[in-house]
Amino acid sequence: MPRWRSTTTPSTRRSTSTSTSARRPPAAARASEVAAVAATRPISGALAAACALAGVSAPSRAVEVETAVMVYSEADRVAALEPVIRMTHALSPTRTLGLKLVLDTLTGASPNGAVPSTQAQTFTRPSGNSSYTAPPNTTPLDDAFSDRRGELDLSLEQRYGLLTRASYGVHGSVEQDYLSGGASLVIKREYDRRNRLLTLGLSVGFDSVRPQGGAPAALTEMAAPGEGEDDDLREDDEGEGGGSELKTTADLLLGLTQIVDRSTVLQLNYSACRASGYLSDPYKFVSVVQSGLGTAPGEPLRQLYEGRPDTRLKQSLYGRVKRHLGRDILDLSYRYLWDDWGIRSQTAELHYHLRAWEALGIEPQLRWYTQTAADFYRHSLVDGEVLPADASADPRLAALTAWTYGLKLRHRLASGHELSLRGELYRQGGEDHPADAIGQLRRQDLFPDLEAFMIQLAYRFDFTP
Numbered sequence: 001m002p003r004w005r006s007t008t009t010p011s012t013r014r015s016t017s018t019s020t021s022a023r024r025p026p027a028a029a030r031a032s033e034v035a036a037v038a039a040t041r042p043i044s045g046a047l048a049a050a051c052a053l054a055g056v057s058a059p060s061r062a063v064e065v066e067t068a069v070m071v072y073s074e075a076d077r078v079a080a081l082e083p084v085i086r087m088t089h090a091l092s093p094t095r096t097l098g099l100k101l102v103l104d105t106l107t108g109a110s111p112n113g114a115v116p117s118t119q120a121q122t123f124t125r126p127s128g129n130s131s132y133t134a135p136p137n138t139t140p141l142d143d144a145f146s147d148r149r150g151e152l153d154l155s156l157e158q159r160y161g162l163l164t165r166a167s168y169g170v171h172g173s174v175e176q177d178y179l180s181g182g183a184s185l186v187i188k189r190e191y192d193r194r195n196r197l198l199t200l201g202l203s204v205g206f207d208s209v210r211p212q213g214g215a216p217a218a219l220t221e222m223a224a225p226g227e228g229e230d231d232d233l234r235e236d237d238e239g240e241g242g243g244s245e246l247k248t249t250a251d252l253l254l255g256l257t258q259i260v261d262r263s264t265v266l267q268l269n270y271s272a273c274r275a276s277g278y279l280s281d282p283y284k285f286v287s288v289v290q291s292g293l294g295t296a297p298g299e300p301l302r303q304l305y306e307g308r309p310d311t312r313l314k315q316s317l318y319g320r321v322k323r324h325l326g327r328d329i330l331d332l333s334y335r336y337l338w339d340d341w342g343i344r345s346q347t348a349e350l351h352y353h354l355r356a357w358e359a360l361g362i363e364p365q366l367r368w369y370t371q372t373a374a375d376f377y378r379h380s381l382v383d384g385e386v387l388p389a390d391a392s393a394d395p396r397l398a399a400l401t402a403w404t405y406g407l408k409l410r411h412r413l414a415s416g417h418e419l420s421l422r423g424e425l426y427r428q429g430g431e432d433h434p435a436d437a438i439g440q441l442r443r444q445d446l447f448p449d450l451e452a453f454m455i456q457l458a459y460r461f462d463f464t465p
Contacts, residue, residue, distance in 0.1 A: 068458035127212035201253030218307025245278030297439025329353035342375035365406035
């Protein structure tokens with residue numbers, strides 16, 4: 001099944017959205033960035049920290065390798081296992097090659113967007129070949145969710161003189177019904193005696209969505225179990241299923257990294273992402289419920305496939321400051337994001353790098369995220385009312401608030417290698433009893449709280465070929 005993808009920047013294709021994702025673990029599962037600012041080092045040392053903050057590696061003839069395994073689990077829902085390997089190798093003093101390989105597996109139960117009912121509900125899967133049943137008074141879940149994904153990223157960083165470097169990247173990933181590929185260019189230039197770093201990033205992406213049975217037309221009715229799907233309501237090649245829908249993205253990143261003093265590094269970014277094409281989730285429904293004039297107000301009458309606009313523009317402003325406090329480092333960041341779907345989000349994050357002993361580091365983390373709902377988000381539609389042009393009941397597009405609590409332990413071995421263990425607890429909530437709910441929906445939990453746990457073990461080492 002395809003993953004719901006969010007706004008990306010040229011330097012990091014994965015976003016930091018924490019909204020609920022049955023296709024992908026939320027931001028509690030993302031890899032954290034670590035860049036130390038040394039108070040006792042000269043300005044050039046602080047610049048190295050600034051470069052690390054901006055994603056620039058210092059030249060080295062060794063091969064640097066980082067391996068990690070992440071386990072993610074939502075209570076009674078999605079579970080994920082993700083091994084990752086990253087390698088960087090300085091081919092010369094001016095050229096560095098990077099490689100990243102990801103293989104992940106997701107299984108479990110995924111909310112399909114329909115509202116709970118006082119009666120058992122049966123849903124037909126998009127292929128039309130199977131169905132599943134949701135018990136009464138529970139959030140309908142597709143309990144056969146399963147996905148495997150492989151991703152490969154390649155990058156080449158080239159230094160031009162002493163002050164300019166450019167990174168060229170290509171990436172690709174493959175899933176059962178989702179193909180993704182793209183390319184990126186990031187240019188960095190140092191100024192002000194190398195105390196200031198300016199960044200320009202550009203990227204393009206091309207995705208192919210290939211749902212089993214073809215992509216359903218927006219806001220068309222789910223076939224009754226056993227009846228199959230009407231080919232005329234499928235956006236496929238010959239109406240026989242298996243057709244592909246396309247999505248393209250273009251990203252822009254403008255960044256400033258400034259060494260404020262020997263102990264402080266400041267980073268400011270503006271990013272924008274333009275997406276067009278097929279942006280809906282072919283596996284999500286919107287329930288049409290009885291009106292207040294019916295015999296059972298709020299009871300689902302039928303299920304429609306969701307429909308989203310075919311374009312989206314996301315923009316964000318991001319600020320980050322790192323301050324060396326004796327042996328420790330304080331890391332603060334804030335992001336404000338807005339888009340033309342009506343979503344406004346804020347993210348505030350705190351990391352404190354505590355150097356407990358010479359070889360042991362402890363890093364507590366706290367993250368807060370909140371977002372408004374998309375303009376076309378509806379927990380349900382009412383029978384007899386005019387059908388909107390776009391509608392989605394996907395909880396990832398609803399108003400929500402989330403907290404992430406984390407702790408990371410880093411241990412530097414006698415060999416110089418580094419072993420780290422990171423754990424995070426993610427808690428999310430929304431409006432479980434909205435004011436516009438009618439009938440039996442007023443007694444249902446329309447936005448159940450979500451709790452997830454993630455643990456990651458990583459090992460970093462280097463060697464000289």
